[in-house]
Amino acid sequence: MLAMVNDMYKRLQESNKSLQEYNCKLQLDLSTASENLKRSESKKVAVVEDLGNAKGGYNSIQEQFTSLKVSHDEASKEKEVLSGEVACLRVDLNQVRDERDKHCTQVEVLTDEVRNLHVIEPFVQAKCLSQSEQIKVLREKLTVTERRLKECDLSAMELRTESEEQKKVISHLQSRLSEAEFKVAEGEKMLKKLHNTILDLKGNVRVFCRVRPLFPKDNGSGGKIFSYHTSMDTRGQGIYLLQNGQKHSFLFDKVFTPEPSQEDVFLEMSQLVQSAIDVCVFAYGQTCSGKTYTMLGRPGYADEKGLIPHSLEQIFQTTQSLKSQKWNYEMQVSMLENYNETIHDLLPSQSSTDSSWTENSTAKQYVIKHDASGNPSVSDLTVVDVCNTKEASYFLKHAARSRSIGKTQMNEESSRSHFIFTLQISGVNMVLEFQVQGVLNLIDLAGSERLLKSGSTGDRLKETQSLSSLSDVFFALAKKEDHVPFRNSKLTYLLQPCLGENAKTLMFVNISPDSSSVWGVAMLT
Numbered sequence: 001m002l003a004m005v006n007d008m009y010k011r012l013q014e015s016n017k018s019l020q021e022y023n024c025k026l027q028l029d030l031s032t033a034s035e036n037l038k039r040s041e042s043k044k045v046a047v048v049e050d051l052g053n054a055k056g057g058y059n060s061i062q063e064q065f066t067s068l069k070v071s072h073d074e075a076s077k078e079k080e081v082l083s084g085e086v087a088c089l090r091v092d093l094n095q096v097r098d099e100r101d102k103h104c105t106q107v108e109v110l111t112d113e114v115r116n117l118h119v120i121e122p123f124v125q126a127k128c129l130s131q132s133e134q135i136k137v138l139r140e141k142l143t144v145t146e147r148r149l150k151e152c153d154l155s156a157m158e159l160r161t162e163s164e165e166q167k168k169v170i171s172h173l174q175s176r177l178s179e180a181e182f183k184v185a186e187g188e189k190m191l192k193k194l195h196n197t198i199l200d201l202k203g204n205v206r207v208f209c210r211v212r213p214l215f216p217k218d219n220g221s222g223g224k225i226f227s228y229h230t231s232m233d234t235r236g237q238g239i240y241l242l243q244n245g246q247k248h249s250f251l252f253d254k255v256f257t258p259e260p261s262q263e264d265v266f267l268e269m270s271q272l273v274q275s276a277i278d279v280c281v282f283a284y285g286q287t288c289s290g291k292t293y294t295m296l297g298r299p300g301y302a303d304e305k306g307l308i309p310h311s312l313e314q315i316f317q318t319t320q321s322l323k324s325q326k327w328n329y330e331m332q333v334s335m336l337e338n339y340n341e342t343i344h345d346l347l348p349s350q351s352s353t354d355s356s357w358t359e360n361s362t363a364k365q366y367v368i369k370h371d372a373s374g375n376p377s378v379s380d381l382t383v384v385d386v387c388n389t390k391e392a393s394y395f396l397k398h399a400a401r402s403r404s405i406g407k408t409q410m411n412e413e414s415s416r417s418h419f420i421f422t423l424q425i426s427g428v429n430m431v432l433e434f435q436v437q438g439v440l441n442l443i444d445l446a447g448s449e450r451l452l453k454s455g456s457t458g459d460r461l462k463e464t465q466s467l468s469s470l471s472d473v474f475f476a477l478a479k480k481e482d483h484v485p486f487r488n489s490k491l492t493y494l495l496q497p498c499l500g501e502n503a504k505t506l507m508f509v510n511i512s513p514d515s516s517s518v519w520g521v522a523m524l525t
């Protein structure tokens with residue numbers, strides 16, 4: 001458009017120039033014409049007309065020139081505006097170029113990325129494939145799990161219902177169980193009462209006779225020194241002693257021939273152990289008649305256990321089984337030896353772990369005391385808590401060892417001392433709010449041959465004192481005398497509550513079948 005305007009402008013200048021040239025020519029022509037006017041008046045009118053026409057043409061050209069000048073101004077203005085727009089467009093163009101550059105850079109980066117993506121595409125595809133398969137598997141699992149969950153929900157609901165029903169049944173059963181437990185406990189009490197009543201009917205003091213087997217080493221002159229009762233009334237309860245051609249009859253609550261086992265013998269006294277009252281079991285007899293065998297058994301032979309280990313086993317088994325009926329028992333054991341009216345502790349004292357018979361005997365003076373209720377205790381005597389047969393057996397072995405050390409050190413003949421094993425039992429039933437207490441004394445007495453030596457003095461007198469005091473106590477009790485001489489020996493003083501009316505006493509009279517022992521058996525008369 002600018003070119004067009006320029007072109008027009010040029011053409012206008014050229015027109016102006018040609019007009020000026022034309023005007024000069026006309027002037028020439030005019031002078032020629034004036035000259036000619038003179039020459040030709042006729043041609044004057046035509047020239048004037050031509051001049052008028054030329055003037056009209058000049059005016060129209062002037063008008064055209066003015067309008068062209070206006071157009072030129074407008075075009076200039078328009079050019080300025082357009083120049084401004086062009087400058088703006090240039091700025092815009094630069095911005096567009098910058099952006100294009102930026103985009104180009106981004107495109108390059110993206111191209112690189114796309115190239116990289118192309119490289120990893122197979123791996124990604126493989127991964128995607130495996131993940132799709134995993135997803136498929138997981139979906140299948142999910143479906144299975146959901147199905148199972150639904151089933152579980154259903155069975156859980158069923159179980160909940162069932163468990164609620166069972167809870168009701170259990171609570172019903174529990175109330176019935178506690179009723180039953182109460183009845184059982186009541187029954188137990190009743191049973192114990194009945195049991196004690198039976199024992200009462202059997203008598204407070206019972207005497208069993210036990211004859212030991214004849215051993216090859218027995219050196220009597222031979223011959224039978226006794227025979228057993230055979231009549232219906234007294235069979236199993238009586239023996240005849242044959243002495244100097246005479247036949248003396250003795251009746252006991254029970255006679256054990258050499259055949260019955262240790263177990264059989266224990267069964268006969270097991271009821272006493274069960275009764276949980278104060279009980280005294282003595283083994284009486286001359287030396288080598290089987291007292292220790294009856295009480296302790298043969299060491300190391302499990303099937304020849306004596307009354308003490310058997311009793312412990314039974315007591316611990318019973319207390320264990322009674323736990324289900326809410327009975328809780330505590331046991332304490334003490335063991336002592338009474339030699340010449342002197343007490344020796346056979347258990348390790350609290351301060352020493354390996355005490356022996358002599359240590360205790362020299363260090364301590366054991367005094368028997370009775371509390372307000374008449375329960376005896378020996379000052380300084382070791383009393384240990386035992387929870388099971390194993391613990392009790394351990395202390396029993398310790399006592400046996402202490403006793404044998406004592407015998408060696410005192411150069412003691414066998415059977416000169418009494419061995420007293422004491423088990424204190426206390427039981428509580430929290431449900432019945434009931435408690436029981438009992439003391440089980442198992443005593444291996446000194447040999448009864450000492451009793452024969454009448455008129456003894458000093459130590460010998462002491463040796464016989466406790467055994468004769470024991471027989472005095474039995475006589476007084478049997479005759480129901482007002483005064484029972486418990487205080488005459490340490491043995492009877494210590495065992496006083498267990499020899500009284502509310503206690504049970506069982507005496508094993510051990511007999512040796514050896515004919516040389518006939519004098520000892522004769523003492524029974």
Ligand SMILES: Nc1ncnc2c1ncn2[C@@H]1O[C@H](COP(=O)(O)OP(=O)(O)OP(=O)(O)O)[C@@H](O)[C@H]1O
Nearest residue numbers: 212213286287288289290291292293294414415447
């Ligand atoms: N019923 C029996 N069966 C088998 N052996 C027995 C029986 N009674 C005792 N004996 C054995 O006889 C021997 C003597 O028994 P035991 O030591 O018990 O007699 P004791 O009366 O205690 O003697 P002491 O008073 O001298 O200690 C022991 O070897 C023992 O094992």
